[in-house]
Amino acid sequence: MSVWQAVAAVSLGCYALKLAGLSAPRRVLDHPGVQRFAALVPVALLAALIAVQTFTGDRALELDWPRTAGLGAAVVALLLRAPFLVVLVAAAAVTALLRQAGL
Amino acid sequence: MEMTTRSPAIRDGLGVGIAVGLSGIAFGAAAVTAGLSTAQACVLSLFAFTGASQFALAGVVAGGGNLAAGAVGALLLGVRNGLYGLRLSGLLGARGWRRLPLAHGVIDETTAVTLAQPDAESARTGFLVTFASLYLTWNATTLLGALGTSRVADPAVFGLDVVGPATFLAILWPRLTGSGPEARELRMIAAGGAAIALAATPFTPAGVPVLLAAVAVLTVLLRRPS
Numbered sequence: 040m041s042v043w044q045a046v047a048a049v050s051l052g053c054y055a056l057k058l059a060g061l062s063a064p065r066r067v068l069d070h071p072g073v074q075r076f077a078a079l080v081p082v083a084l085l086a087a088l089i090a091v092q093t094f095t096g097d098r099a100l101e102l103d104w105p106r107t108a109g110l111g112a113a114v115v116a117l118l119l120r121a122p123f124l125v126v127l128v129a130a131a132a133v134t135a136l137l138r139q140a141g142l
Numbered sequence: 143m144e145m146t147t148r149s150p151a152i153r154d155g156l157g158v159g160i161a162v163g164l165s166g167i168a169f170g171a172a173a174v175t176a177g178l179s180t181a182q183a184c185v186l187s188l189f190a191f192t193g194a195s196q197f198a199l200a201g202v203v204a205g206g207g208n209l210a211a212g213a214v215g216a217l218l219l220g221v222r223n224g225l226y227g228l229r230l231s232g233l234l235g236a237r238g239w240r241r242l243p244l245a246h247g248v249i250d251e252t253t254a255v256t257l258a259q260p261d262a263e264s265a266r267t268g269f270l271v272t273f274a275s276l277y278l279t280w281n282a283t284t285l286l287g288a289l290g291t292s293r294v295a296d297p298a299v300f301g302l303d304v305v306g307p308a309t310f311l312a313i314l315w316p317r318l319t320g321s322g323p324e325a326r327e328l329r330m331i332a333a334g335g336a337a338i339a340l341a342a343t344p345f346t347p348a349g350v351p352v353l354l355a356a357v358a359v360l361t362v363l364l365r366r367p368s
Contacts, residue, residue: 040209040210040213041209042177042178042182042203042209043182044209045199045202045203045209045210045212045213046178046182046185046186046199047185048213048217049186049190049195049196049199049213049216049217050185050186050188050189050190051189052213052216052217052220053189053190053191053192053195053216053217053220053223054189054190054245054246056217056220056221056223056224057192057220057223057224057227057245057246057247057248057249058227058241058242058245059224059227060223060224060225060226060227060228060230060231060245060248061227061230061231061234061236061241061244061245061248062227062231062241062245063227063228063231068228068231068232072363073228075363076228076359076360076363077225077228077229078229079328079331079359079362079363080225080228080229080356080359081225081226081229081253081254081257082314082317082328082331082332082335082359083331083332083334083335083355083356083358083359084222084225084226084250084335084352084353084355084356085250085253085254085310085313085314085332086310086314086331086332086333086335086336086355087335087336087338087339087351087352087354087355088250088306088307088310088339088352089307089310089311089314089336090335090336090337090339090340091339091340091343091351091352092303092306092307093304093307094340095340095343098343098344098347098348099343099344100340100343100344105301105304106301106303106304106307109301109304109308110304110307110308110311113304113307113308113311113312114311117311117312117315123153123154123157123312124153124154124157126308126311126312127157127158127161127305127308127309127312130301130304130305130307130308131161131300131301131302131304131305131308132301133301134301134303134304135299135300135301136301138298138299138301139299
């Protein structure tokens with residue numbers, strides 16, 4: 040497989056996967072079990088993404104202090120009921136400053 | 143009146159779209175460093191448009207791994223977008239040919255912003271604004287990163303690697319911190335999902351840990367049917 044073939048396969052496949060979810064037949068989407076699963080599954084996946092993107096690197100668990108502190112700053116901002124964008128800026132600023140400080 | 147109810151969705155969408163979109167610099171730089179051409183990096187951002195899958199393929203190219211296996215791994219990372227689609231289908235009113243352009247925008251960040259909105263109108267606005275701003279920023283910065291490679295600063299210097307997790311946390315926060323059995327159930331699902339993904343990380347290929355997190359939903363559903 041050439042690199043271009045892999046690029047084409049991934050591009051087409053990723054789009055097809057997105058379209059498949061949106062195109063599920065009404066009959067399937069209206070099933071109460073499917074509705075409950077679909078309503079709850081983003082919570083599990085987004086929580087998993089928070090954990091994986093914060094605490095892993097290169098397929099191993101990894102504690103990156105600036106990133107962890109940045110997420111901590113987001114928690115503090117959320118507890119203080121800060122607006123959404125302030126939460127993001129606080130997280131990025133703390134991470135950037137700690138990296139700058141060489142942690 | 144309509145503007146006031148929709149403006150938070152627009153603000154959230156632009157914030158997430160632009161902040162996360164800037165990480166396209168990291169992808170462009172990583173892709174070219176890995177051995178992809180600038181055109182290949184741009185094609186992936188234009189047509190695959192799902193960061194995790196794109197990084198995964200670049201990683202395999204860099205490591206000189208089997209490209210077919212690498213493509214399968216990248217697609218595995220894209221499976222969750224299909225699951226998001228199940229949820230967004232009704233919210234977006236995605237019928238007929240309009241599904242075709244909307245589908246391209248179904249990714250982590252757009253799903254997160256869409257689900258955070260209080261009503262269907264804001265949900266649609268949030269989705270479209272996040273999709274548009276993220277798509278434009280991600281593709282522009284992919285090109286910049288690919289062309290500049292070593293000259294462009296690493297986005298990690300600006301702490302942009304924490305923007306994704308912080309976005310998802312901010313989105314989930316109000317749903318997780320509520321009281322009552324519903325919020326308790328959501329906390330169990332979130333904690334379970336995070337724990338499963340971390341536990342699976344050392345043992346499974348990229349993409350699988352986050353998908354396995356869906357098992358947390360099944361256990362809650364089976365424990366107390368509907």
